[in-house]
Amino acid sequence: GENVEQHPSTLSVQEGDSAVIKCTYSDSASNYFPWYKQELGKRPQLIIDIRSNVGEKKDQRIAVTLNKTAKHFSLHITETQPEDSAVYFCAASGLSGAGSYQLTFGKGTKLSVIP
Amino acid sequence: NAGVTQTPKFQVLKTGQSMTLQCAQDMNHNSMYWYRQDPGMGLRLIYYSASEGTTDKGEVPNGYNVSRLNKREFSLRLESAAPSQTSVYFCASSAGTGPSYEQYFGPGTRLTVT
Numbered sequence: 001g002e003n004v005e006q007h008p009s010t011l012s013v014q015e016g017d018s019a020v021i022k023c024t025y026s027d028s029a030s031n032y033f034p035w036y037k038q039e040l041g042k043r044p045q046l047i048i049d050i051r052s053n054v055g056e057k058k059d060q061r062i063a064v065t066l067n068k069t070a071k072h073f074s075l076h077i078t079e080t081q082p083e084d085s086a087v088y089f090c091a092a093s094g095l096s097g098a099g100s101y102q103l104t105f106g107k108g109t110k111l112s113v114i115p
Numbered sequence: 116n117a118g119v120t121q122t123p124k125f126q127v128l129k130t131g132q133s134m135t136l137q138c139a140q141d142m143n144h145n146s147m148y149w150y151r152q153d154p155g156m157g158l159r160l161i162y163y164s165a166s167e168g169t170t171d172k173g174e175v176p177n178g179y180n181v182s183r184l185n186k187r188e189f190s191l192r193l194e195s196a197a198p199s200q201t202s203v204y205f206c207a208s209s210a211g212t213g214p215s216y217e218q219y220f221g222p223g224t225r226l227t228v229t
Contacts, residue, residue, distance in 0.1 A: 100212035
């Protein structure tokens with residue numbers, strides 16, 4: 001099955017700096033890569049996603065890049081703010097043995113933005 | 116719309132007890148999922164239901180059973196709880212199980228097994 005590795009596990013940045021989180025995946029057939037943000041005690045919420053036919057996608061201060069050849073994708077947050085502090089999860093969507101698509105999640109990155 | 120709801124929010128069980136976690140969605144979604152979240156482990160899929168009437172195992176199904184009661188509701192049962200099942204459980208739903216459907220998560224159930 002799919003295996004998703006996520007790095008780093010913790011990341012501290014000064015307010016206003018950029019943050020980058022990287023993920024690799026194993027299944028070359030995976031074709032959808034969402035990123036979820038989870039604030040303390042809350043549910044995960046989708047913040048951005050990218051499909052395999054696109055190399056980069058941007059939404060205001062966040063962007064995601066995908067390199068299908070190398071099987072890695074990254075989340076970039078610019079001009080970080082204290083409210084960006086949370087745990088971020090990457091995921092890859094691949095075909096399961098039962099014939100439907102499942103998300104496999106990375107283990108998460110705890111981002112702390114220091115005012 | 117309430118989205119995805121879960122009950123209870125918190126639960127403490129003794130080893131060997133059983134319980135059912137309830138999940139409901141009001142978005143007319145076809146697919147529903149149960150995940151567990153443990154510190155440093157991310158979200159791991161326990162079971163999912165691609166559509167009403169079907170269920171399939173995920174990555175960590177041992178010790179759990181599920182029921183897709185109807186299109187709205189998907190329950191997770193622990194028949195004989197073990198301390199290793201102490202975790203936060205999230206239910207999620209999506210419009211389908213195609214490669215790029217967004218999953219919407221419920222608020223979670225924090226379960227402690229002593």
